[in-house]
Amino acid sequence: MTETKARIAILGASGYTGAELVRLLARHPRVSIVALTADRKAGQSMAEVFPQFAPLTLPPLVTIDEVDWTGVDLAFCALPHGTTQQVIKRTLDANPQLKIVDLSADFRLRDPGAYEEWYGHAHQALELQQEAVYGIVELYREDVRKARLVANPGCYTTTAILPVVPLIEAGAIDPSVIVVDAKSGVTGAGRSAKESLLYTEVTDGMHAYGVGSHRHTAELDQEYSKAAGRSVVPSFTPHLIPMSRGIYATIYVNTAPGVDAAGVHRVLADFYASEAFVHVLPLGQVPQSRFVKGSNMCFIGVAKDRVPGRVIVISTTDNLVKGASGQAVQNMNVMLSYPETLGLEQIALFP
Incomplete structure (x- = not known):
């Protein structure tokens, strides 16, 4: 019997962490990439931005507003710091069952005062900050397992x-x-x-x-x-x-x-x-x-x-892996009740 695959969106796929997510997820046996977004690169194919993906069949790059969220199970947000809070708030308001792994710094700090001190502006989604889980699986595995929103830590x-x-x-x-x-x-x-x-x-x-x-x-x-x-x-x-x-x-x-x-x-x-x-x-x-x-x-x-x-x-x-996209996939695996190592078994590339 074919196992059901989770439908995955990657917001900010034209950056390094977005590309690394595509690299890791393209061979993940339990997911299907259904949406890829970019800002300046919208309208292009992923292969035009990153030629190494030319052999793969991937969705075209679109703006966030063009994403069809129907049936999307989990989204990775690889957007610049300071831009993600409103995007995630708007997305979750419209799709409350969606799970999100955010690779920016926007939900990492539990104390809104500390966020304002370090980032120079008030937090724009305080109610979501209260539910965000800091996503180092080795320390917070059970919290990640139950989370709707995981803040992927910095590298x-x-x-x-x-x-x-x-x-x-x-x-x-x-x-x-x-x-x-x-x-x-x-x-x-x-x-x-x-x-x-x-x-x-x-x-x-x-x-x-x-x-x-x-x-x-x-x-x-x-x-x-x-x-x-x-x-x-x-x-x-x-x-x-x-x-x-x-x-x-x-x-x-x-x-x-x-x-x-x-x-x-x-x-x-x-x-x-x-x-x-x-x-x-x-x-x-x-x-x-x-x-x-x-x-x-x-x-x-x-x-x-x-x-x-x-x-x-x-x-x-x-x-780019344990410090960003690989850890994000590890968080995804735990959130979706997949084996934690799935899609992440790569040994280091040497030399």
Whole structure:
């Protein structure tokens, strides 16, 4: 008997995360892509925008207003930050049974005051914000399973939350001293043409940006504080490095009394022992970003510092997969009661 396929819409399919969703979903055995939207690219085919999709039969790119929502089961919103709240509110008002995974930052912060502080304007869909679930499945699986609206976390934050939250919850580290030094590939800045992202502006060098003010910091504040049961204010600095995709986070922590690097490693290894998409390396081994490229994996390494009481935790993900579209598909699988790994079994592409 042929299994019924969920009908999927992708809003914002002409960007990097939209294209990654198409790549992952095109071979997913339980879904059918029925609508693809773009703004400036409306009227074109997906193959005209991304030639790698030429062999596939896909819907044409249309505007959001042209989507026929009849029978659509779930929509991915890969729209720019600040534009999604009204779109989702309008869409759910007309289609209350629709499930949504939002890849923007518009529903990630539970506190409307924090959202206004970090994004510079009041939240436009407060009633939906109250029901939105923060979509790190490894931490909120049962909430995601029951959700209508899932806020897909940021790429930096996914990479930094997965290794740190279990350590805070276990009391293995001092939450008052957490330093996250993270690097991102250029796709993390999106596909829009920007002078600062030209090849000659990016290659042969690296630089910090958003120093002391990057908006992903708010997600770290939120999740670390929730794990600790009190306010936690980590230090976070992002850097742009000349590679197309990947996040690499080196995280410095102070351990709780009586806990050493082996104890930190044991907490993480035990916490993620049964998780399909988080792999904790043996103590002392250091992950590389190429270990996860193109996959939905997060690799974590733990190393002891030369100073007793300090430990270095290193975490890496592909910013377009586990940091965005792959995690979104993982959320979809849980929301639709599919096997969580379905369509996400890819091993990293190497070399």
